[in-house]
Amino acid sequence: MPVAVIDGQPLHYVDQGSGPVVLLGSSYLWDRDMWSPQIEALSQQYRVIVPELWGHGESGQLPAQTHSLDDLARQTLALLDQLDIAHINLVGLSVGGMWGARLALLAPERVNSLVLMDTYLGAEPEATRQYYFSLFKMIEDAGAIPEPLLDVIAPIFFRPGIDRESALYQDFRKQLQGYSRERLVHSIVPLGRLIFSREDVLEQLPRLDADTTLVMCGEQDKPRPPAESEEMAGLIGCSLILIPQAGHISARENPDFVNEALLTFLANHA
Structure with a gap:
């Protein structure tokens, strides 16, 4: 994976395909593999960039000067400047949408x-x-994600009826289990606190261009239920697409539906 140094830390990213740039912003606790079906589909027509969140995948520690989601946005702009990319089509899921x-x-x-x-x-x-x-606090104190917590955290990301023996579920659970104490204490936990203490920017959403913005949401998303997406689409004045048979990580739970929706949208806007 290519790497850029941003705020003194190595930021790893996927850079695949050619054409107009599509930047994919990932969910908290997920690395680049979260987007693997989209990277494969979109890179046939687009240059796909996927930066890995600090402390996730191969990226380095959360930089000391990261205090808010605005800093994550600024760091992404710094990456684009280093890559000499002037314009992007940004697809952000979960925290990827928050900083996006x-x-x-x-x-x-x-x-x-x-x-x-x-x-x-x-x-x-x-x-x-x-x-x-x-x-x-429990993760910080343990220096790990304790076994009982794995079965609390992992299900949050999927539709309620997911097969917990499936590779998608089990691979994610193993990934959570594999985080080192250093990553958890210095990157994962501080980044989580930053995400969940974010400021409300709903009143700024009408500034977004309704014609070039799309809101999508898994029909069975528990942490970010469709009602929130309906509220945002209403404020922006843009279209909303609900994704069937999908929870929070809709890009992985219903990749064919998501790919088709993204390709259709990008064909008209990229």
Whole structure:
């Protein structure tokens, strides 16, 4: 994987295909493999860039100067500058959509189109924020994700009826189990706290271009339910697509549907 040094840390990224640039922003706790079906499908026509979140995949530690989602947006712009990429089509899922929308608000001239998937630009409801913070404290204290917590955290990302013996589920669970103490304490937990204490930017959403923005959401997404996507699409004035048979990581749970929707959207906007 190619690497760029951003804020003093190595940021690894996928760079595959040629043509207009599509940048894919990943979910928290997922590496580049989250997008493998999309990388394969989109790179036939587009140059696909997938930066790995700090502490995820092969990327380095969360840089000390990372305090907010705006910093993640700024770091992505720094990557684009290093790659001499002027314009992108940005597809962000979960936290990828949270910093992705901020990047589009910060530098609208750089973003030809924006797809917000299974994400929310409001603040985290206080009850869920406190719940996630309690999980982070347990992980920090243990220096690992304890076995009982694996079976609390992993299901959050999938539709309720997923086969827990499936490769998709088991591979993700093993990935969570494999995080080192150093990664958890210095990158994963601080990044999680940053995500779930984010500021509400819903009032800025009408500034996004309704004609070049699309909101998508898994019909069975539990952490980011469709009602949140409906609210955002209403504020932006853009289309909303609900993804059947999919929870939070809709790109992996219903990849054929997602690929078709993205290819159709990009054909008109990239």
